[in-house]
Structure formats: structure tokens, C-alpha cells
Amino acid sequence: MEFTKVLIVYDPTRETQPAFERAVAIAGTTSAKLHVFACIYSDIPRSEQKPAHIRALLAEQKAVLDNITAPLHARGIEATTEVEWDKDWYQAVVRASVRNSADVVLKSSFRHSAGQRVLNRTSDWTLIRECLCPVLLVKEGSSGNMRKVLAAIDLRKGRDYATLNRHIVDFSQKVVEGNDAEVHFINAYQDLQESPDRNALMKYCGVGSDRIHIQLGEPEDVIVNHARSLNASLVVVGNSARSGLAAMIRGNTVEKVLDKLECD
Numbered sequence: 001m002e003f004t005k006v007l008i009v010y011d012p013t014r015e016t017q018p019a020f021e022r023a024v025a026i027a028g029t030t031s032a033k034l035h036v037f038a039c040i041y042s043d044i045p046r047s048e049q050k051p052a053h054i055r056a057l058l059a060e061q062k063a064v065l066d067n068i069t070a071p072l073h074a075r076g077i078e079a080t081t082e083v084e085w086d087k088d089w090y091q092a093v094v095r096a097s098v099r100n101s102a103d104v105v106l107k108s109s110f111r112h113s114a115g116q117r118v119l120n121r122t123s124d125w126t127l128i129r130e131c132l133c134p135v136l137l138v139k140e141g142s143s144g145n146m147r148k149v150l151a152a153i154d155l156r157k158g159r160d161y162a163t164l165n166r167h168i169v170d171f172s173q174k175v176v177e178g179n180d181a182e183v184h185f186i187n188a189y190q191d192l193q194e195s196p197d198r199n200a201l202m203k204y205c206g207v208g209s210d211r212i213h214i215q216l217g218e219p220e221d222v223i224v225n226h227a228r229s230l231n232a233s234l235v236v237v238g239n240s241a242r243s244g245l246a247a248m249i250r251g252n253t254v255e256k257v258l259d260k261l262e263c264d
Helices: 018-029 050-074 089-099 114-119 123-130 162-176 198-205 219-230 244-250 253-257
Strands: 005-009 033-040 079-085 104-109 135-139 148-152 182-189 212-216 234-236
Touching: 005 018, 005 089, 018 033, 018 050, 018 104, 018 135, 033 050, 033 089, 050 079, 079 089, 089 104, 089 123, 104 123, 123 135, 148 162, 148 219, 162 182, 162 198, 162 234, 182 198, 182 219, 198 212, 212 219, 219 253
Parallel strands: 005 033, 005 104, 033 079, 104 135, 148 182, 148 234, 182 212
Antiparallel strands: none
16 A cells, blocks of 8 residues: 555645645655645625636635645655535545545544534545545644554454455554554454454454454444553544444444544
């Protein structure tokens, strides 16, 4: 898994852009190409001037993106920009990630209440559920100094997560490659009869016993508690295919930990 194309979601409504800053840091140590994407929209009354007004707003936003990426070119970092007009900017980002063959999408993540997550289709949820590539949610205030990565996998018998587990392991090892960091793997379970085999986990993940954590409990609670105890810089979680009403009622583990974690 190579990170050669990185899509950064630029939020025109905020002054700080943690995802952009993180992407620049990544590109500074790799050969990754950056593509900064912004989606804008406003209610404009119908008139003969409406198309021209939209073009002017798009050009204005494009100039903002070109201005922040201009210094990168002098540093040898390849960066392109794109602006789209769409009310549903969540879906616009998903389309842009496919159109640009992104290896990973970086988006700034800001805290929401539990009610906001349940009642509103937040952009984080949309990207997590619908992007075909990994999504890195960069928390405001996180340093990006990679020390420890906690990856959640599920090797319990009868669970068909083989492909997802492999992606998580490969992604986590790629993230720490070249960094003075270590990867820990955690497998939560809720039934004593489903307790994962430690030796199998060690062999599968390629790490020692001290990097393997197995705990009984709700996955979201186990993940959050271990992330805090390890002082993890990044938590890697796979996303299930659950959608629609089932997703709203039960949610996915990754969505339940979003606002409980201080790290990316």
C-alpha cells in the first residue's frame, strides 16, 4: 500500500486547516502528490447573472487554494487544486477521491456531540462509509508526531473480516514505516467462547506479545481505553458495510469512537 496520491479536503468555512498541514508534513518526507479539494455552495437567486456569479465564486476559491499551495512547489512538493460547486459537499469529496485515484483522503475532524452524530449525516460519517480508500481524520490540535499506532482487528472464528484485517495491518505498518513509531494491535470480543488466540494474532500481525492486546468488552470502549492508556497518536479502525437505518440505530464502531478519541 503506497501513499502516492493524497486528497486533502479543504474547509472554506474554517481558518485552521489541520488536514492540509498534516498532508504537507507527509509530502515533505515522501514523494506523495497532493491534491487540495474544496467544495462550495450558496443559495443564489435565479437570474441571467447566476452562472457568472457562480464562476466568480469558484475562481475566488480556486485562487485561495492556489495561494496556499504555491510555496509547496518551491519545496519540490507536487500539489494541484480543484474546486467544485455542489450543495452536497460530502458526496463531492467522495467523487473527487475516485476521480483523482486517491490512495488516502485527509480531512480535518472537529468534535461533535453524540446527538449531532446520530441526527445529522456529518461529513466524517459520509466519507468513512462511502470512500473507497482509507480516510485519515486529523484532529485539531494533534501534533502528527507518530509515536504509537493502535490498530483494531478481529480474528475471532466465524468472522469474515479477512480482507479488512489485512488492509488494516498493511495500512498500519505503512503508516509507521520510516517513523520512530510502534504498532499495537487490539482485538475486542464480547463472548468468552470467542476469545481470540494470542499466538495466531502475533503471527498474523508480525509483532511480539507485548504489542498484542485482547480484551473482553464493547469494541468502542476497549479501543478508546487502550488508545488512552497507550497515548496513541493514531487509531486505525475498519468500517463495516452497514448502512441506512441499521447504521443509524446501531452505528459502526469507528463512528462511535470519533469524538471519544483525542488522537487522529
